[in-house]
Structure formats: structure tokens, C-alpha cells
Amino acid sequence: MATLAGVSVGTASKALSGNGRMRPETRQRVLDAVQALDFRPNPQAQSLHTGRSWTVGLMTTDGIGRFSTPVLLGAEDALGAGKISVLLCDTRGDQIREQHHLGNLMDRRVDGIIVTGRRTDPRPPLTGVREIPVVYALSPSTDPADTSVVSDERHGCQLAVDYLLGSGRTRIAHVTGPAHHAAASDRARFTTSLLQQASLELSTGRVHFGDWSEAWGRRAADAVLRAAPDTDAIFCGNDQIARGVTDTLRERGVPVPEQVAVVGYDNWDTMTLAARPPLTTIDVDLVEIGRIAALRLLEAIDTNPSPGLHQVPCRLVVRESA
Amino acid sequence: MATLAGVSVGTASKALSGNGRMRPETRQRVLDAVQALDFRPNPQAQSLHTGRSWTVGLMTTDGIGRFSTPVLLGAEDALGAGKISVLLCDTRGDQIREQHHLGNLMDRRVDGIIVTGRRTDPRPPLTGVREIPVVYALSPSTDPADTSVVSDERHGCQLAVDYLLGSGRTRIAHVTGPAHHAAASDRARFTTSLLQQASLELSTGRVHFGDWSEAWGRRAADAVLRAAPDTDAIFCGNDQIARGVTDTLRERGVPVPEQVAVVGYDNWDTMTLAARPPLTTIDVDLVEIGRIAALRLLEAIDTNPSPGLHQVPCRLVVRESA
Numbered sequence: 001m002a003t004l005a006g007v008s009v010g011t012a013s014k015a016l017s018g019n020g021r022m023r024p025e026t027r028q029r030v031l032d033a034v035q036a037l038d039f040r041p042n043p044q045a046q047s048l049h050t051g052r053s054w055t056v057g058l059m060t061t062d063g064i065g066r067f068s069t070p071v072l073l074g075a076e077d078a079l080g081a082g083k084i085s086v087l088l089c090d091t092r093g094d095q096i097r098e099q100h101h102l103g104n105l106m107d108r109r110v111d112g113i114i115v116t117g118r119r120t121d122p123r124p125p126l127t128g129v130r131e132i133p134v135v136y137a138l139s140p141s142t143d144p145a146d147t148s149v150v151s152d153e154r155h156g157c158q159l160a161v162d163y164l165l166g167s168g169r170t171r172i173a174h175v176t177g178p179a180h181h182a183a184a185s186d187r188a189r190f191t192t193s194l195l196q197q198a199s200l201e202l203s204t205g206r207v208h209f210g211d212w213s214e215a216w217g218r219r220a221a222d223a224v225l226r227a228a229p230d231t232d233a234i235f236c237g238n239d240q241i242a243r244g245v246t247d248t249l250r251e252r253g254v255p256v257p258e259q260v261a262v263v264g265y266d267n268w269d270t271m272t273l274a275a276r277p278p279l280t281t282i283d284v285d286l287v288e289i290g291r292i293a294a295l296r297l298l299e300a301i302d303t304n305p306s307p308g309l310h311q312v313p314c315r316l317v318v319r320e321s322a
Numbered sequence: 323m324a325t326l327a328g329v330s331v332g333t334a335s336k337a338l339s340g341n342g343r344m345r346p347e348t349r350q351r352v353l354d355a356v357q358a359l360d361f362r363p364n365p366q367a368q369s370l371h372t373g374r375s376w377t378v379g380l381m382t383t384d385g386i387g388r389f390s391t392p393v394l395l396g397a398e399d400a401l402g403a404g405k406i407s408v409l410l411c412d413t414r415g416d417q418i419r420e421q422h423h424l425g426n427l428m429d430r431r432v433d434g435i436i437v438t439g440r441r442t443d444p445r446p447p448l449t450g451v452r453e454i455p456v457v458y459a460l461s462p463s464t465d466p467a468d469t470s471v472v473s474d475e476r477h478g479c480q481l482a483v484d485y486l487l488g489s490g491r492t493r494i495a496h497v498t499g500p501a502h503h504a505a506a507s508d509r510a511r512f513t514t515s516l517l518q519q520a521s522l523e524l525s526t527g528r529v530h531f532g533d534w535s536e537a538w539g540r541r542a543a544d545a546v547l548r549a550a551p552d553t554d555a556i557f558c559g560n561d562q563i564a565r566g567v568t569d570t571l572r573e574r575g576v577p578v579p580e581q582v583a584v585v586g587y588d589n590w591d592t593m594t595l596a597a598r599p600p601l602t603t604i605d606v607d608l609v610e611i612g613r614i615a616a617l618r619l620l621e622a623i624d625t626n627p628s629p630g631l632h633q634v635p636c637r638l639v640v641r642e643s644a
Contacts, residue, residue: 055409058410069391072410073412076411076412077412080411080412080422080423080426083426085409085426085427085430086409086410086411087377087407087409087410088380088394088408088409088410089402089407089408090395090399090402100402101402104402104405104407105407108407213595213596214596215595215596240592240596244596270562270592273535273537274535274536274537274562274566
């Protein structure tokens, strides 16, 4: 269009925006060219002058799965409502893919980057992003000076433990995932310490670490019943384990929640609603984590960063299992 | 940079690309400016001249869920390996959101758009995309002149029915989702017609339509056992139903697969692996659907479109339930 009008891009931009001084006939040449070309303002051209691309990179580090999807949705919702577009990259935990995508995002002059993943374990910060703001969602950065938005795991455990104690349970077991996952070890540590504050200990005397599957929940429930038959509640590290636990309890003739209450974690409806009985669980508000990460990023882009760890509270969802 | 060098954007571009004639001192001015600014080639500026933005819109029409996620991944993989970036939009089935996102994608001059959704039901084509190539993945366009990449539902049913017939089953029941979902009605129609070709009919004389849940599978299995106790196989419209069916059969003392074989649909590992026994099922290759949609889109962008319906074959995954 600038070519058609015989002016520079800068002059065309000034003519269209109404900013800057120019001769009336120059402005008219631009407006005629606009009409001739059915011109629509081009953010690519605009960004050459504002220095902003109005795009944000959304990078998932280990596939787009059950956990990163709601985070992506929350972020996309907060960003997409305005005029910011979201560039999606999936690095699948591969360093080479991460560098490739990062190079692409830098070339496209993204205004900022949100990094998310499946695990709650801290991850090394992105390298080579120079002055571009980055916010880590769900998986925090190992650098405390970075901005990270995560779930408040202690709060989630507190909701579960307080609810069980409040309903008169005192012999509480804890069955969870692998000890080398932060989501398992953090929840185990918080649960143990919250019970200690109530002068209680775990009914079986230890945390039952395993994997995140229903099959593990089924086996672990048998182990709990053997080790401490007077157990009156089992708090599980995720909903799949909790569902496996309820299956074994039902098949052993142990009524849930009358004799043993069961509480899960995640509020994954596929599991919680199909379980018999439906699961009481802790909702990790993943959409909210994504939304807050997006808001913190927008603030950082506006040169108002909030470095440090931001913790998003959980919600207790009461169904029939406890 | 062009400003710093005192030349037009077009001249700067020519100087950097080495194309076009110019005076040596002009080229040197540009190169000096490049050095002064630590300049990195800017695809936004490049696209002003090539007419391509090297971006593709990925639009999901009803949330990013279990079905659209693998499609997105397949598409992102095929596109992101090159220099094409993916702009993610989630319209959540809302017409206003769809128009908002579409306007954004048009403003950003995307080279093409992939539209995907959760349902296999045909959807109306995007309006107002003018000459931009669009490929529909998983959810086809109602316009047969559009390019749509979908699962070959007939092939999936054929794999299941052939496998059951091949292992000697002749009294086959079919339990599936809501009749108003294409995924349920198509699979029911193909299953019935494939049995007719083998001179068989459904063991219960009808298709059991319900919803996509385990709870429905549990109830439906009882209905099947009542209506046709000699049923020797149950082909289910998805894995959740199949899992519910196996739960009821086990609790009624009906051995799976010895007395009744069970086949699911989707190959959703959360369901197939946790079921007792693990489910034999039909894998709808969603990643491949996304990948092929991306390849068809790239061809269309290269002015070589392939209008019409492209069907991606399924795979039979044999585990223990059949």
C-alpha cells in the first residue's frame, strides 16, 4: 500500500493513524491507496512501529496433557479476550525442540512467554530469552527471581485433612504416587505435618508411595487394611489412586464412607464421577493458574513484573466418598 | 533499522537478502545499521514483502479436550518442525468467540486455518475467511467442497466386527452413546450392516443407545444379559462404556473374555489399562488426523488444495478383554 501511494511505511502509518504532520495531498494519496487495496490494518506492519507484536508464546514442556490443557485454556482465555494472539509450542521435554521453538518465538518478537508442564517439580529457567518476560505456570522455575504461578499444595492438603478431622476421622492413611515426584512428596510431607499438628500420625505409620494408577490404589488399599485395620480414612495423592482404593474397599465389603472415608486429589471428573461412590476430592484450579499466569505476564509486559512464587488456593469438592 | 539507515523498508530488505540492485554505499548503510541495532531478521517485516506470515491458525470449536488435544499435537508437530508458527484459538462453541478469533487471525494474515472439535458431527464451514485455505480435522465441514480429514468410522467398526467374528463370536451386542451424536449413530449403523453382511443380527435385536459414561455401560450390560443371556460379545461405542460393561460382567460372575468378549473404541489408555481385564479397543489415530490435516493445509497454501473428505484408517489394539 505504501508502495502504491509512493510513500514510506512510516508516512503511510502516520496518515492512517492521524498522528504526525504531513501535507494534505500525501495523506490523500495514502487514503486512496487504502481504498484501492481494500486495506485492513495489518498488525505485522503496526508492530514494526509500536515495538510490540501483540503475541505471546505458550510453551508446554512435556506434551499437552490433562494438566497443561486447562492451564492453556485459562491463559488463552485471559489473553485472547483482548487483541493478543497465542503462539502454541509443544517441546515434549526435548531440549532441542525447546531451543527450536524458543528461536522461533524470539524471531517473531513475542511480547512474553508462558511456560507450563505436567509436573509440579521445579524446572530450570528458559535460557536465551534476553529481556522478554517469562511466567512459569504449574511447573515453577528453579530461579526464585522468576515469576511462577503454582498450586498451593499445602492448602490442598489442609482442606483434605481438616475435612476428615472435622468429620471425626483420626486413623488416616495416605496413599500417593512416586516419591521422586514433587506432587507426591510435597503432599505426603504436608499431610504428615498437618496430622502432627493435631497430635496424630498416619494410621499405617508411613506414607504409601507407588504410582499414579488405579491398579496401585487397588493394591495399596489391601496393604492399608492389612497394616491398620482400624483405618477410618484414606487420603489419596490423586483421583485415580482414590478410585482404585474405593474399588478394593467395596470388593472387601468395607462400606465407603461409613467405615472408611476416601478423599482424592485433582477433581478429574472422569474419575470422580465414575467411582463408586463418587469421590470427594481437592480441586487444583488449573484454569485459574493459567489465567493468573497470563495476567502476571501482561503486567510484566507493561514493565510491572511480580517476581517470585504465586500460589493459587485449592477447593474442596464434597461428593459421597467422604 | 530502515529509519536508522535512512532508507525504505524495501531497500533495507533488498540489502539484507542480497536481492535487487542498489548502490554499494546504500547496502553498506543498511549493514552498518544492522550491526548498530543487533538486528535479527524479523519475520513480521519479511512477511510484508513475501505476502506470507508463516503462521497458521489452529481453532478448536468446543474446548481443548481429550479428542482435540492429540489432533492439535499432530498438527503442531507437522507445522512447527518447519518455520511455521501456530496461533491457538479456542472458541468453545460460541459463535461470537469464533468471529472474534477469526477476525484476529485474518488481521494477522495467517496463511491458513485448521479447525477441529470434539465431535465427529459435521459443522458449518467458517464464514468470512475469503481466500484463506481452511482444513477441518475430526469434525468435517458440511460443505463437501471443503477439505476435511476425519476418522474412517466404518473401518473402525469393521476391525472390531471382523476380529469378533474371526474369534468365533456370533451373538454380538452393541452399546453406545447418544443416538444424536454422529459417533454413536455412525458406529451403530456400520456395525449393524457389517453383521448383516455376515448374515447375523445384533444379539439383543437393537442398538443400546445411552450416553458415553461408565455408569451407562454398567447399566447397559445388565440390560444385555437380561435381553439375550447367550450374548458372547459386546462391542462398545467408547472405552468408558466398555469399562462399565466389564465391571458389571465381573460383578455378575460372567468371565471376560471367556464367556463374553468386550471391545471398546478410542484406545484411551486411562480407561483401557485400568479396566479389568484391560480393554481390546479401536485406536482412532487422532495424532495422524492432525498431522494429515496440517499436510493438506500446507499443500493448499502452496495452491494445491485437495477438496473433499479424507478418511484416516483405525487400528485394532488387542489386549485381554477380547
